[in-house]
Amino acid sequence: MPNGSPTPWSYFFVRLLFRFVLKIFYGTIVVENAHVIPPKGKPCIVCANHSNSLTDALLLVTAIPSRARNLLRLTAKSTQFGKKTFTSWLIESAGTVPIKRRKDFPDGEADNTPVMLKLMEALENGDAVCLFPEGMSRYHPTIAPLKTGVARLVSDVLTRNRHNPDFEIFVQTCSITYMHRQHFRSDVLVTFHSPMRFTPKDNPELLAPIDYDRIRALTARMHQEISSGTLDAPSWRTIRNAKLAARIYAPLGTTMSLGEYVRAVRTFLEAFKLAERPVNESGSEGEIVNKEGVAREDVRIQQLGNDLKEYQDQLAYWGIKDDRIRRPLPTHIIIYRLIVRLSWSVFLLTISIPGLLLWLPVFLTTFVAVSRFKRTGPIWDTWDEIAQYKLIYGLMSGLGVWSGSMLLTLPIAPLTAVFVPAAMWMSLRWLEDAISAFRAVAVLTRLLRMGQARLWELHALRARLHERVMDLAVNTLGLPPDPEHYFAQSGGKEKGRVRGRWASKAKYFSVRRRRKRDWNETLRLYDQVDYPEDED
Incomplete structure (x- = not known):
């Protein structure tokens, strides 16, 4: 053989x-x-x-x-x-x-x-x-x-x-x-x-x-x-609705494995896709009656999708996440957490500055390269290569920073060869936490601006959506009726997943990777929830 x-x-x-x-x-x-x-x-x-x-x-x-x-x-x-x-x-x-x-x-x-x-x-x-x-x-x-x-x-x-x-x-x-x-x-x-x-x-x-x-x-x-x-969908809007439905159904963040999260989103996605398909009215009387029942179910799911879109639009308008609406905070808790998060973000950003100076050429090089590349064609023909450009230009500029650092410190170049990558990695880890804390500051500030009355209005709207999402999930899609218990207990020690309160605290200070609260998070000052067709 x-x-x-x-x-x-x-x-x-x-x-x-x-x-x-x-x-x-x-x-x-x-x-x-x-x-x-x-x-x-x-x-x-x-x-x-x-x-x-x-x-x-x-x-x-x-x-x-x-x-x-x-x-x-x-x-x-x-x-x-x-x-x-x-x-x-x-x-x-x-x-x-x-x-x-x-x-x-x-x-x-x-x-x-x-x-x-x-x-x-x-x-x-x-x-x-x-x-x-x-x-x-x-x-x-x-x-x-x-x-x-x-x-x-x-x-x-x-x-x-x-x-x-x-x-x-x-x-x-x-x-x-x-x-x-x-x-x-x-x-x-x-x-x-x-x-x-x-x-x-x-x-x-x-x-x-x-x-x-x-x-x-x-x-x-x-x-x-x-x-x-x-996630295979006819439109970005459908994916957006399915992700929101999955978060409302199982608001577990990274205590739910990434695979389970994607499969939950896909389950809702398939329901929204089927509801949008054309229904052929030809057939026997029994088939027509059944199709009328299917059509009514489709209309119900389509209406849920429309209402989820309106709710997500409001969240995007205020710049907040669904989790903040699910568990509204009183004003004095918001102010307390705002002070704590602001202090923590300033501290982390301060200790990150030396390493960020090393990252600066990398960030600038990739930003300029990607900006120029985006202008070469439409979204559908260029955005699939953005990650590739960032990887390649980031790698080349990163190697340039590393080589340049050793040349500038020739007497201690062996130490620099180890210290520079270590400093860059740790500063990146601290920067991730600093940006996460600053995002929380921005969100808490918006909650204060919203006021308690508007916050509780959205909470009531979410409660009604939650009831409809649970009905669809359990009675139509066959998903577990107790998702917060089921998905938190299923699976094992998957990469990036947070299991238990101790792991949550320990992973926050882990050198290997940052503890994320949500699989949607990236290294950005805001959460990305919209898609290209929404940005035109």
């Missing part, structure tokens, strides 16, 4: 580099079900949704344990190869295979036959190959219709090995969910699904000559599995 291609030294280095930059950029990366990945030597095609350009590939390379696979052979658009840029070198060093896209070759020269042959040979050698069936990265709330290339590749490999009925090839589907894909210190969920196994003996329908309906059926199955683990 083949053992797969050996891991080249450059891949070791590139994977280590990927892990480093991703750990800095994203606050928490949670990987689920890595144990289901087919082991070394098993031909495997890894397929995932594609919403964040090169960053998606970096995540998969680091998410797949090295003990499971020697390497993950990537693919990328051919236009990124052969350039004298750091990105081009990075892609080529990772053993990436160039794919020609029709949109890049309008003259019809997008022939990928040699590339597909190379991929088939790699699979027959027991390698894992990464393909993004959407065909291109895009900043949209929905997954694009999948191309049939992966299914055709499976068919071609099985046909080439039809003489060996026990030859097996796996399709490993994966879902990637970014809380905010382009924001510094946001969180990411990577979920691997049970792999699909194919052999010439068990799947003769995939051997040539093949009915193309079989290819389409396999592609549809892949689409269903990938979308089942992430």
Whole structure:
């Protein structure tokens, strides 16, 4: 049995580099079900949704344990190869295979036959190959219709090995969910699904000559599995409503695991999507009666979505979170907490200043680079590459700061080589806490400005929404009736999750990562709840 291609030294280095930059950029990366990945030597095609350009590939390379696979052979658009840029070198060093896209070759020269042959040979050698069936990265709330290339590749490999009925090839589907894909210190969920196994003996329908309906059926199955683990919606508004409904239903913050949170949001998301679908009135009398009942339920869910939007609009107008409405604070407690949070934020910001001077060139470089890049095209065609730009420019400017610091302190350069990264990391940790405390100051100030009367009006509105959300969750969607107990107790010690009051206090001072109250948090002075179409 083949053992797969050996891991080249450059891949070791590139994977280590990927892990480093991703750990800095994203606050928490949670990987689920890595144990289901087919082991070394098993031909495997890894397929995932594609919403964040090169960053998606970096995540998969680091998410797949090295003990499971020697390497993950990537693919990328051919236009990124052969350039004298750091990105081009990075892609080529990772053993990436160039794919020609029709949109890049309008003259019809997008022939990928040699590339597909190379991929088939790699699979027959027991390698894992990464393909993004959407065909291109895009900043949209929905997954694009999948191309049939992966299914055709499976068919071609099985046909080439039809003489060996026990030859097996796996399709490993994966879902990637970014809380905010382009924001510094946001969180990411990577979920691997049970792999699909194919052999010439068990799947003769995939051997040539093949009915193309079989290819389409396999592609549809892949689409269903990938979308089942992430947020796939027709509009940003639907995602916004589903996230608010999930927070009202289970206001647990990070005491709920990231995976459970995403699945709860997705459950509400599917309900809102179904309610918006067109209902066909044709059919028998019994079917029509049933459809009328479904239509009434759809109208009820649509109205809930509209009311959730209005409530979220009010929260956005006042610049506050739902949790502040769920548990209104009296004026004297607000003033007390405001003083405490302000003092704490000033203290943390003060001790962060030396390290922030080292971060300043990094922040300025990435800000200028991303600002210029955003002006090169519309949101839907550029925002999927923002994280990639931040990662690359942040890494290069960070290495420049580190190298420059050692040059300026040559007599003690060995000490500087360790001290500078440590100082930058600690200042980043303190800055995160300082900004979190300052956000609390801003919110508490807005609560004072709102006044108790308006606060309790919103609280009454939320109470009515909570009753309707719970009715939908429990009686229609089948979610647990006691979410605060169920989700707090389910699961285990997942990365980034807060379990118990002691862990809550300890994680606040943890060097590894900051304790977050909400998976929505990023390193920003405000909470991001709106989406591109709301910003025009």
